[in-house]
Amino acid sequence: TDTSTDTSTTGGERREFTCNYLFMCSGYYSYKAGHTPEFAGIEQFQGTVVHPQQWPEDLDYAGRRVVVVGSGATAMTLIPAIAKTAAHVTMLQRSPTYVAAGPDKDVIANTLRKVLPAKAAYAVTRKKNIALQQFIYGQSRTKPARMKANLIKRVRKALGPDYDVATHFTPTYNPWDQRLCLVPNGDLFDAINSGRASVVTDHIDTFTPTGIRLQSGEELAADIVVTATGLELVTLGEMRFVVDGEPVDFAQTWTYKGFAYSGVPNLASSFGYINASWTLRADLTCEYVCRLLNHMATTGTVQCTPRLRPEDAGMPERPWIDGFTAGYMQREMHRFPRQGDHEPWINPQSYTRDKKMFRTSALEDGAMQFTSARMPVAHTG
Template identity: 40%
Template sequence: MRFKHAVTKANWNGETKMWEVHATVKGEEETVLFTSHFLFLGTGYYDYETPLQTTIPGIDKFEGKVIHPQFWPKDYDYTDKEVVVIGSGATAVTVLPAMTDKAKRVTMLQRSPTYIMARRNKSALQNVLFAFLPTMLAHFLNRMFCILTSILTTWFCRTFPGAAKALVRSLTVSQLPPSIKHDPHFKPRYNPWEQRFCASLDGDFFQALRGGKADIVTDTIKQITEKSIELESGASLHPDVIVTATGLKLKFGGGVNMSVDGKPINLSEMFAWKSAMIQDVPNMLFLTGYETASWTLGADVNMHMFLHLLREMKKRNAQVAVPRVSKPMKEVSMMKLKSTYFKVGGHVFPKGGQGQWEPKADYLTDLAAAKWGDVVTDMEFS
């Protein structure tokens, strides 16, 4: 593990059958060269240097503090401050309860609502499992329960959207204070799981609303002045601090310049084999997760697939594995969500297709395919 290293480019050398990975080192002028048989991209899918750019009219005029959560200032003291958090996604839902400990008041200003579900840190089932079963078995059963719950919840929401809406509405209303109405603040324009759900750990978001130090305003910003946020409805807010929780910018592969035998390649123009390897790119894997479940579950699937592939390569006495598209395919998106940051930046991902090129489905199905499925079709060994 090398710290303070930033990978700038990676080239596959067909003559040596090795990856040449170039990295800059903080505080040093010369680059460092690493070589390897395989290259993994465990870079996630966010741009860590640049947040999603959005137009907020007049934000530059504001005389108070403006913070983007991605670049939170160290040791910033917001004690007794009036705070407005712009946004309604996972970041806003996390920031609001976290700031009510010191802030005078925290208001979440949203253009449109999202689905928010309280989720217990420890369920009654977990307590029973760990009280009566050996630790290893309890962990296994708890993990399976969480995975199956996620799969079934997503299936239910997408198959019976009307019933899912009614259930979420009932659970939400039961946790709101009388001063905050479900409509319009918790009535999204879309069906459950067309965008990601926001999880509120132990219902801390709703606790903050009931505590009286947090509020929600659903409106559109007309303009921001030196001391206020003017809304289209005619209302205005007067914060000391504005937190712009407006979303994340997507980036695939960490922005590394990729090439094969010196020829640059654009990963977003390629098809993805089993959501793990890129067409025509030798010995390179990337890790992706699930839009409706934990990202690490997807990484788990890809690693099992890699081990399966290695066994096949050993059997064939092969050094190189290259996915090849064997026939024309209809292009599909690797991510199905309709979230704003996916609509804006989803084009950075490789393309999905059919057969071996289909996007991930769900953890259990994909895990079985990774361990025992086909790793030969559309794969060239040499």
């Protein structure tokens, strides 16, 4: 297609926007609501239940007993902040998460800025951070037992020899099978050591009028329960796509380099890394889209569509994000496109591979097909 039409409703008014190329930068989770499991007895709880995605501005937790359900990045961030004024905060988790403490200021970067021009200092710092992240992730994949032992050792050092690290901070999976949580300056550990926060590892049996009863029989008294239980992953901003009158089911498409979709013309979407800085991949995607649009302008073509080549027939199917067991991914991965086992039908989640694939690979690769004729119009809504 050389045109796309987006229909939206604002204040009851229906509006249409037409473009020649659509680049979706709508994020990856639903803005309507976060993920909340079915909790038995929640209707009888007499306190306040809050999901972080619908956090009320007037929520007052000072002097209150707060239970945060969940142990992901959101919970790790909330607990030290709430613990400053709450009577007590309990992090209730079904199973532990890998947690590492790190400084919120980059000493090397700050030093470089004192001796180098700002642009040079930024470039060196960026390369250093990328290399460090890739090294840590690589070690987690190739030497998981060693990385696990190192992470657990650091937690023991932060919490002391008497803390039950085995129960509360030792996951059953390997590092980076799910995301690793970084707590700035060890603030979560400080809150625990001060007694203002605690961790309970158990399963919820039911909510009660005054708190949560666990399967172990223990009851956690609570005035406020924060359900930091995750987000709902969505494809392309929960918009409907129609090409030539036919709805697009993205689960039936193949991903092209992790940013486009087989059979869907003039469409790109930005999705970052689950194992590195999100913007690293967003930057590469933007660079490639610019290459693509400049190429179309130079060649006088109006449509680019990824299509399977004869040699791509029968390639093995893999999930769009492979080898990552986080619940919010597993719940929705069946809605996402498939990836194959060779370029360009892959989403490698590797900055090294993506740099080559986005910056230096040929635009005319036989899979991305360019045409100058006007084709069916794509609609979204």
